[in-house]
Amino acid sequence: MSNRKAKSNIERKSFFWGYLFISPAIIGLILFSLGPILFSLFISFNEWDMVSSMKFIGLDNYKELFRDNQTWDALKVTFYYTALTVPLSTILTFFIAMLLNSKTKGIRIFRTIFYIPSIVPLVVSSAVWLYIFNPMFGMLNNLLSIFNLPQFNYVFSKAGVIPSLSIMAVWGAGNMVVIYLAGLQGVPKQLYEAAEIDGAGFWVKFMNVTVPIMSPIVFYNVTMAIINSMQTFTQAFIMTEGGPDNASLFYSLLIYRKAFKYQSMGYAAALSWLLFLIIAVLTAVLFITSKKWVYYENQGGKQ
Amino acid sequence: MKKILIVTLSLCLAFIMLGCSKTDNKDNGSAANEDKVKLQFYTWWSGGEKDLGEALIKEYELLNPNVEIVQNYIPYGEYHTKLNAMIAAKETPDIYFINEFLVNEWGEKGIAEDLNPYYEKSGIVPKDTYFDTAIYETEKGLWGVSFSLGTYTLYYNKDMFREAGIEFPTTSAANPWTWEEYVDAARKLTVDSNGKTPNDEGFNANSVRTYGTVMPTNMNYITALLTTNNGSFVSMDGQSLGIIKPESIEVIQKIADLSLVEQCAPSYEVMLGSFSDMPVMLMNGQLGMFIDGTWMLPNFQNENFEVGLAQIPMIDYASNAVWGSAFQMSRDSKHKEEAFEFYKYLSDYNNAVDVSSKYGVSIGNLPNMISTVEDTELNNKWTEVFNKDMAIVAGDILNNDPVIGECTFIKNYASIVEEGIMPKLEKVWLGELDASQAVSGLDNELQTKLQGAWQ
Numbered sequence: 001m002s003n004r005k006a007k008s009n010i011e012r013k014s015f016f017w018g019y020l021f022i023s024p025a026i027i028g029l030i031l032f033s034l035g036p037i038l039f040s041l042f043i044s045f046n047e048w049d050m051v052s053s054m055k056f057i058g059l060d061n062y063k064e065l066f067r068d069n070q071t072w073d074a075l076k077v078t079f080y081y082t083a084l085t086v087p088l089s090t091i092l093t094f095f096i097a098m099l100l101n102s103k104t105k106g107i108r109i110f111r112t113i114f115y116i117p118s119i120v121p122l123v124v125s126s127a128v129w130l131y132i133f134n135p136m137f138g139m140l141n142n143l144l145s146i147f148n149l150p151q152f153n154y155v156f157s158k159a160g161v162i163p164s165l166s167i168m169a170v171w172g173a174g175n176m177v178v179i180y181l182a183g184l185q186g187v188p189k190q191l192y193e194a195a196e197i198d199g200a201g202f203w204v205k206f207m208n209v210t211v212p213i214m215s216p217i218v219f220y221n222v223t224m225a226i227i228n229s230m231q232t233f234t235q236a237f238i239m240t241e242g243g244p245d246n247a248s249l250f251y252s253l254l255i256y257r258k259a260f261k262y263q264s265m266g267y268a269a270a271l272s273w274l275l276f277l278i279i280a281v282l283t284a285v286l287f288i289t290s291k292k293w294v295y296y297e298n299q300g301g302k303q
Numbered sequence: 304m305k306k307i308l309i310v311t312l313s314l315c316l317a318f319i320m321l322g323c324s325k326t327d328n329k330d331n332g333s334a335a336n337e338d339k340v341k342l343q344f345y346t347w348w349s350g351g352e353k354d355l356g357e358a359l360i361k362e363y364e365l366l367n368p369n370v371e372i373v374q375n376y377i378p379y380g381e382y383h384t385k386l387n388a389m390i391a392a393k394e395t396p397d398i399y400f401i402n403e404f405l406v407n408e409w410g411e412k413g414i415a416e417d418l419n420p421y422y423e424k425s426g427i428v429p430k431d432t433y434f435d436t437a438i439y440e441t442e443k444g445l446w447g448v449s450f451s452l453g454t455y456t457l458y459y460n461k462d463m464f465r466e467a468g469i470e471f472p473t474t475s476a477a478n479p480w481t482w483e484e485y486v487d488a489a490r491k492l493t494v495d496s497n498g499k500t501p502n503d504e505g506f507n508a509n510s511v512r513t514y515g516t517v518m519p520t521n522m523n524y525i526t527a528l529l530t531t532n533n534g535s536f537v538s539m540d541g542q543s544l545g546i547i548k549p550e551s552i553e554v555i556q557k558i559a560d561l562s563l564v565e566q567c568a569p570s571y572e573v574m575l576g577s578f579s580d581m582p583v584m585l586m587n588g589q590l591g592m593f594i595d596g597t598w599m600l601p602n603f604q605n606e607n608f609e610v611g612l613a614q615i616p617m618i619d620y621a622s623n624a625v626w627g628s629a630f631q632m633s634r635d636s637k638h639k640e641e642a643f644e645f646y647k648y649l650s651d652y653n654n655a656v657d658v659s660s661k662y663g664v665s666i667g668n669l670p671n672m673i674s675t676v677e678d679t680e681l682n683n684k685w686t687e688v689f690n691k692d693m694a695i696v697a698g699d700i701l702n703n704d705p706v707i708g709e710c711t712f713i714k715n716y717a718s719i720v721e722e723g724i725m726p727k728l729e730k731v732w733l734g735e736l737d738a739s740q741a742v743s744g745l746d747n748e749l750q751t752k753l754q755g756a757w758q
Contacts, residue, residue: 133576134577153576261383
């Protein structure tokens with residue numbers, strides 16, 4: 001009896017210390033994340049310009065955002081960009097990681113080269129790409145003109161802006177490469193050897209060994225890429241200001257404009273909550289379907 | 304052991320708390336500073352304008368040793384966001400610069416102080432002192448006076464004109480170029496990689512080396528051009544849209560046709576991508592002319608480039624729009640007397656003229672004071688420090704009964720014009736719709752946003 005009591009005392013104590021040690025993180029989360037999140041939910045039911053006092057208007061902000069064409073245009077742009085960027089960056093970075101996993105001389109230099117873009121702040125790389133994309137004096141068009149190829153207006157044309165930003169995003173996806181690379185180095189060698197003994201070629205090994213073992217990492221990268229793409233802001237803010245003709249009016253940019261340019265804080269908060277729900281649904285769908293295609297070693301494989 | 308742990312932890316927590324708490328210690332300067340009245344001053348000035356502003360403040364502090372102006376320069380893009388946040392936190396600066404279409408709004412919202420009683424006390428009658436367009440007043444009060452005025456001019460490269468054999472437009476604001484003369488000159492100045500102009504057979508619009516001009520697609524340039532054809536974005540009373548009138552539509556179409564039909568301006572896409580620094584392109588001979596604000600002048604002066612200046616081309620008759628952003632005084636200011644003294648000094652263009660000659664900084668904008676233009680002695684002083692050509696052109700514009708920019712008196716202007724109308728016009732610049740198609744239906748769409756006019 002006394003033994004048990006002593007044990008629970010120790011347990012209680014370790015709980016206390018445990019919570020104490022993680023308390024800065026929890027307090028920080030409540031103060032700087034949870035608090036503002038709940039506050040934004042509250043102001044989304046109000047009309048508020050940050051200067052005058054709030055006016056409760058119920059669901060009017062939400063009704064207005066479903067009515068406003070801009071919301072749908074912004075969602076279209078954001079989904080288009082996500083649908084283009086996520087598969088492109090997931091697949092391309094995977095193959096780059098495979099190449100960087102080989103034992104070539106100077107492989108570290110190549111790995112560094114591919115990782116460098118993701119250390120560069122997005123603001124800086126946006127400014128640099130603005131020069132590259134410049135229709136009259138930019139690097140890309142100058143290159144094309146040398147070979148007498150047709151030239152483009154890239155981020156400055158309606159049709160070109162989203163694909164151009166996608167290309168830029170793939171260029172900057174070095175962090176995905178690093179994560180894939182770490183995963184590839186963890187693929188057990190004996191699996192390849194066993195497959196080789198069975199007479200498997202490169203493609204069979206790739207499809208039956210590499211891809212299944214890597215699937216949790218692909219899952220992680222895809223989830224993060226979708227969340228990031230849905231929240232794209234900086235590139236459009238710096239490079240295009242949502243133009244031309246709202247062709248790059250990303251949803252986050254719309255929120256920013258409504259909040260800080262037109263001082264409709266309540267409306268912007270309502271917009272943010274819609275984005276939050278959309279991302280939550282997308283992530284949930286991904287998690288539910290993941291059971292079908294993600295292979296975890298310790299679970300004994302696909303069911 | 305335990306004690307050490309607790310002490311360490313509580314120390315850690317204390318440091319975290321310290322890190323979070325606001326540090327207000329930077330004001331603890333020397334003893335002499337403590338008697339000084341500190342005025343918080345916020346503006347978005349940069350470049351040449353900032354140089355002038357800093358000189359003005361330096362001079363003011365020399366004249367008033369008891370006052371210290373705490374200067375804060377925030378880039379325009381973030382300025383109003385920052386100010387909004389400060390107001391929400393009840394930390395409105397004593398004196399702050401403010402966008403022309405927000406002056407009256409913020410006045411009536413109770414953020415700014417009514418300046419009428421202060422002007423009365425100081426014996427200055429604003430209406431007799433400043434140009435009409437410089438005064439922001441509603442029934443409830445006087446909310447600000449433009450720091451200086453701005454208008455729009457045609458900048459051109461004189462060498463390129465001489466080479467192409469084009470006669471300079473006159474400096475007289477009453478007799479500007481017609482739109483046709485402007486287009487004609489622009490076509491002569493546009494040259495492709497084979498040296499051909501749009502007037503020659505075999506001109507290749509896809510490999511233009513030099514453009515004659517660019518489409519003036521900025522909201523403010525359009526405001527000015529609309530006045531030359533009796534057009535507007537919004538009607539004077541703010542009750543209906545002016546942009547759907549045929550006169551306004553004609554202006555919009557003519558602007559778009561510079562590129563779409565006349566081929567003397569880059570396409571909208573190329574303009575967005577390659578024409579971000581037009582003064583430099585004009586000086587390099589990559590661009591023949593462009594329409595822009597008077598405040599662009601220091602860009603040329605600082606490079607000692609002799610730029611050509613003229614009144615904007617007219618579609619029907621000579622006209623131009625004039626306005627200027629203003630400073631406001633916070634209603635919550637703790638030093639209103641001192642703040643107003645500084646306000647008065649700042650809003651007196653003749654002080655800027657004095658400072659300009661004393662410190663050798665250039666002025667880009669136009670006088671907001673009637674005396675600078677009408678008083679012979681003050682006028683001489685001004686033209687001495689101001690660009691000669693600009694003094695002639697701009698002085699003439701000011702004396703020719705300019706139109707007050709509609710952005711200063713239409714309620715809800717940003718929401719109607721910037722958010723409502725301008726995005727529709729992008730389809731015209733891109734050549735997807737013609738101007739009348741683009742604006743049709745706008746009156747229904749924007750009806751709820753039209754809330755009348757100030758004054």
